[in-house]
Amino acid sequence: MTLPKRHLDQLKRRKENNSLRSLKLVDSLIDFSSNDYLGLARNAELANEIHLKSNNQRNGSGGSRLLTGNNELFEETEKFLSKQFRAESTLLFNSGYDANLAVLSSIPQRGDIILYDELSHASIKDGIRLGLASKTSFKHNDLIDLEKKLSKDQTGDKYIVIESIYSMDGDEANLNELVKLSLKYNAYLIVDEAHAAGLYGKNGGGLSELYGLQNDIFCRIYTFGKAPGVHGAAVAGTVELIKYLINFARPFIYTTALPAHSCLSIQTTMRYIADNNRIQNAVFENVNHYLRKFQKKLKGQFSRTISNHPIQTIITPGNDYARSLSEHLLAKGFDVRPILAPTVKEGEERLRICLHSYNSTDEISSLVDTLATY
Numbered sequence: 001m002t003l004p005k006r007h008l009d010q011l012k013r014r015k016e017n018n019s020l021r022s023l024k025l026v027d028s029l030i031d032f033s034s035n036d037y038l039g040l041a042r043n044a045e046l047a048n049e050i051h052l053k054s055n056n057q058r059n060g061s062g063g064s065r066l067l068t069g070n071n072e073l074f075e076e077t078e079k080f081l082s083k084q085f086r087a088e089s090t091l092l093f094n095s096g097y098d099a100n101l102a103v104l105s106s107i108p109q110r111g112d113i114i115l116y117d118e119l120s121h122a123s124i125k126d127g128i129r130l131g132l133a134s135k136t137s138f139k140h141n142d143l144i145d146l147e148k149k150l151s152k153d154q155t156g157d158k159y160i161v162i163e164s165i166y167s168m169d170g171d172e173a174n175l176n177e178l179v180k181l182s183l184k185y186n187a188y189l190i191v192d193e194a195h196a197a198g199l200y201g202k203n204g205g206g207l208s209e210l211y212g213l214q215n216d217i218f219c220r221i222y223t224f225g226k227a228p229g230v231h232g233a234a235v236a237g238t239v240e241l242i243k244y245l246i247n248f249a250r251p252f253i254y255t256t257a258l259p260a261h262s263c264l265s266i267q268t269t270m271r272y273i274a275d276n277n278r279i280q281n282a283v284f285e286n287v288n289h290y291l292r293k294f295q296k297k298l299k300g301q302f303s304r305t306i307s308n309h310p311i312q313t314i315i316t317p318g319n320d321y322a323r324s325l326s327e328h329l330l331a332k333g334f335d336v337r338p339i340l341a342p343t344v345k346e347g348e349e350r351l352r353i354c355l356h357s358y359n360s361t362d363e364i365s366s367l368v369d370t371l372a373t374y
C-alpha cells in the first residue's frame with residue numbers, strides 16, 4: 001500500500017524546492033562536516049580501551065532503568081559525571097534528543113512560561129511542544145528582547161532555554177548575562193551544552209565550566225555524540241531535579257536503558273578529555289587558521305555568522321546555491337554539507353563547515369582556496 005496522496009505531495013514539494021532529504025553513505029572525503037570535533041569517534045587508542053573494558057559485559061541492559069535495566073555501571077558513570085560537571089547529581093539519557101524531550105516536557109508545567117531562543121534545536125522545540133507550559137521565543141541571542149518578555153507579569157514559573165553554542169551558527173550565548181537575568185527575574189535557566197561539551201573546560205563541562213557558572217544554572221544538558229565522539233547524554237542539576245525526572249520524565253521512564261558499552265564509552269571518553277586537554281587546543285588552533293584564511297581570501301565574497309567555535313558558516317542564500325556550492329566542494333574532495341531551508345530560515349541557507357583537531361592546515365587552506373575560486 002502506498003503513502004496517502006497528501007504525503008506524496010509533500011515529498012514532491014520537497015523535491016521541487018530542492019530540499020528533499022536522503023541518506024547517503026559517507027565517502028572517504030576530507031571531513032569538514034561531522035561533529036567529531038576532537039577526533040575521538042575515530043581515536044583507535046580510545047576504541048581499544050573501551051573495547052577491553054566492555055569485555056564480559058552484557059550486550060544490552062534488558063529494560064528500562066526503573067525495571068531491570070539499571071546496574072552499577074550507571075551509578076558509577078553518573079557519580080563520575082557529577083564530579084566532572086560539578087553537579088549535585090546527573091542522570092544519563094539515550095541521546096541528547098531524549099534528554100531535551102525529557103526536561104522540557106516534564107519540568108515546565110501548565111501555567112508556566114518558557115522563553116526560548118528562536119534558533120533553538122529541534123529537540124528543544126519538540127520537548128516544549130510535548131509539555132503543557134506556554135511558550136514564547138525571543139530573538140536569537142538578544143538579551144533586550146528576552147528581558148522585555150521576562151518582565152511581563154506572569155503568575156506561573158518562568159523558564160529560559162538556550163544553547164551555550166548554537167548548532168547551525170556556531171555562535172555563543174552570553175551565559176554570564178543570562179545567569180544575571182535569570183536571577184533578576186527569578187527564572188529557571190536551562191542550558192543545552194551539546195556543542196560545547198568536551199570542547200570547553202578542563203573536564204569538558206562546556207561553557208558553564210569555562211565560566212564557573214555550574215552552580216548558577218538550574219539545568220544543564222550534555223550530549224556525548226559530538227565532541228566526546230560516543231553516544232548518549234546526561235542532565236546535570238540538583239538531587240531534586242534528577243529525582244523529579246526519574247519520576248515524571250516519560251522519555252526516561254518508557255525506554256530501554258543504554259547498554260553497558262555506552263556507559264563505559266562515556267566514562268572513558270570524558271576521562272580522556274580531562275587528561276588530554278591538548279586536543280581541545282588543537283581544534284581551536286585550526287579554527288584560528290581558518291578564520292585568518294577567511295579574512296584574507298573570502299571576506300569580500302561570502303558572509304558568515306560570527307563564531308570562534310569549530311562550527312563555521314558560509315551563507316549561501318537559496319537551497320540551489322547552497323547545494324551547488326556543496327556539490328562543487330564534494331567533487332574537489334571536501335565533505336561540506338549544505339544546510340537548507342526549512343532547517344534554517346529561507347534566505348539563510350548555508351554551508352556548515354566543521355573544523356576538527358585532525359584537519360591539517362593544508363587541508364583547511366585548500367578548502368578556502370577552492371571556495372575563493374568558485
Ligand SMILES: Cc1ncc(COP(=O)(O)O)c(C=O)c1O
Pocket residue numbers: 095096097098100121123163167192194195223224225232233
Ligand atoms: C543543540 C543540540 N541539542 C541536542 C541535540 C541532540 O543530541 P543527540 O544527537 O545526542 O540526540 C543536538 C544534535 O544535533 C543539538 O545540536
